[in-house]
Amino acid sequence: MAHLNGLASVVLLSVIAARAWASHSQFPPERNTEGDTEYWTKKYGKQTDLPYSxxxxxxxxxxxxxxxxxxxxxxxxxxxxxxxxxxxxxxxxxxxxxxxxxxxxxxxxxxxxxxxxxxxxxxxxxxxxxxxxxxxxxxxxxxxxxxxxxxxxxxxxxxxxxxxxxxxxxxxxxxxxxxxxxxxxxxxxxxxxxxxxxxxxxxGPISVIHFDAHLDTWAVYPGTTTEQSRVTHGTFFFLAAEEKLMTNTSIHAGIRCKMEGYGDIKNDETVGFQLISTDDIDDLGIPEIVARIRARVGESPVYLSLDIDVIDPGLAPATGTPEAGGWTTREVKRIIRGLAGLNFV
Ligand SMILES: [Mn+2]
CATH class of the missing domain: 3.40.800.10 (Ureohydrolase domain)
Structure with missing residues (x-):
């Protein structure tokens, strides 16, 4: 404004004021629109949903x-x-x-x-x-x-x-x-x-890529007494292997759970799994983890299952059985991207 002379300033301010009045004058709404069932559409177009609506x-x-x-x-x-x-x-x-x-x-x-x-x-x-x-x-x-x-x-x-x-x-x-x-x-x-x-x-039988802090391959959960109570979130892979639903070329990624002993690992192998632990990400890095998963399942039809507890509970705290020291969301997203092109069913 410092460069404008007095007259120019008055003209410019008048234009601004007129524009402000023109836009203000549209509110409240125009007259004679009462009863118009398409009033919204005519004035604002489509009723789009916002990200949060x-x-x-x-x-x-x-x-x-x-x-x-x-x-x-x-x-x-x-x-x-x-x-x-x-x-x-x-x-x-x-x-x-x-x-x-x-x-x-x-x-x-x-x-x-x-x-x-x-x-x-x-x-x-x-x-x-x-x-x-x-x-x-x-x-x-x-x-x-x-x-x-x-x-x-x-x-x-x-x-x-x-x-x-x-x-x-x-x-x-x-x-x-x-x-x-x-x-x-x-x-x-x-x-x-x-x-x-x-x-x-x-x-037919398929491979499984299983992201999880836990193995989920126990034969029975302690205290199981009935046939139905064998079916739990910690035993379903064992049951699936019993029913011969899986190949023996499956693989876990992100394991860090507490176990009853090394027998849990031996049992896990008989169910058909290889294991990538949570700590492996520090020693192997993401590219090698991706390469090992790809090599394990090859071209066989494969199902990917992701338990949210593979992520560190600091990032996903509401999970059912939290285990400290997990992978980050960024790391898991990157590993999954590396699996693109496998024969996912
Ligand atoms: Mn789990």
């Missing part, structure tokens, strides 16, 4: 109760399994699917590109649907496990949305059909047993 679905994806609708097809389904009645310590994972969806709200298709992936997984090339939650029984574990298996198998039987997508051509199913992929939100870790039963019917 709108109905809750994973990353603001379309939410469909896919089990009710055989016509809903997808390449990738997000499926909630709110089951937590087979834990040995702190329950509450039934709220996991809700919490994961809530935590995912800042992700969405419009803002899905990341530097680390160099792509946007929600850019529409694959159809990704939030298929809702399986209404599992909180009163009867045998019933709940069957409900999860039936739901998973139902969705696995749907045709894929994009037959040309590279992922569908890779894994050869026993029935020679193309099957979609399902990302399950737990739930306690027992949910993997019905998932592996379901996948076995389609692919």
């Amino acid at each position: 709108g109905p809750l679905s994973f990353s603001h994806l379309p939410y469909t109760r896919c089990l009710d609708d055989p016509g809903s097809i997808f390449d990738i389904a997000i499926l909630g399994l709110p089951f937590d009645t087979a834990v040995t310590y702190r329950p509450g994972a039934r709220f996991g699917p809700y919490a994961i969806r809530s935590g995912s709200r800042r992700q969405r298709a419009q803002l899905g590109y990341t530097l680390s992936w160099g792509m946007n997984p929600l850019d529409g090339r694959l159809k990704v649907l939030d298929c809702g939650d399986v209404p599992v029984s909180p009163f009867d574990n045998a019933l709940a496990v069957d409900q999860m298996e039936v739901a998973y198998s139902t969705l696995l039987a749907r045709p894929v949305a994009n037959k040309n997508a590279s992922y569908v051509t890779k894994a050869l199913a026993k029935d020679k059909k193309e099957h979609p992929r399902i990302i399950s939100l737990g739930g306690d870790h027992t949910i993997v047993l019905p998932i592996l039963r379901s996948l076995h019917k389609v692919y």
Whole structure:
């Protein structure tokens, strides 16, 4: 303003004042719009959801109760399994699917590109649907496990949305059909047993990449007295191996739990696992961990299971069986990125 003479200053201030009045004069709203049922649309356009508003679905994806609708097809389904009645310590994972969806709200298709992936997984090339939650029984574990298996198998039987997508051509199913992929939100870790039963019917025995502080391969939890009580979040891999659902080329990553003794490790090997400990990240580094996981599972069909307790409890404290000294979120994300291109089913 120091450069303007007096007249110029008056003119400029008048323009600013006029603009301020013009924009102010739109509020309160214009007259004669009473009863206009499209008043909002005419004035502001689409009723878009903000990152923190709108109905809750994973990353603001379309939410469909896919089990009710055989016509809903997808390449990738997000499926909630709110089951937590087979834990040995702190329950509450039934709220996991809700919490994961809530935590995912800042992700969405419009803002899905990341530097680390160099792509946007929600850019529409694959159809990704939030298929809702399986209404599992909180009163009867045998019933709940069957409900999860039936739901998973139902969705696995749907045709894929994009037959040309590279992922569908890779894994050869026993029935020679193309099957979609399902990302399950737990739930306690027992949910993997019905998932592996379901996948076995389609692919036969598969490998497992298991991120966890714990082995989950115990034969029985101490104090087990009935057949049903063998099914827990610490024994489901043993049961899966008994049922021959897995190959013997599976691998754990991030192990640091307390054990009863070295016998737990010997037992773990008979279940089919190799082991990468939490501390290995300091000695081997991320690239070698990635290389060992890739070498272990090779081209075999593989299921990835991630227990949130693989992350340090300082970063994910609400987990059911916390173990101090875990991997960081950044490290786990990086290891998972390194697994891209494996034969995930
Ligand atoms: Mn665990």
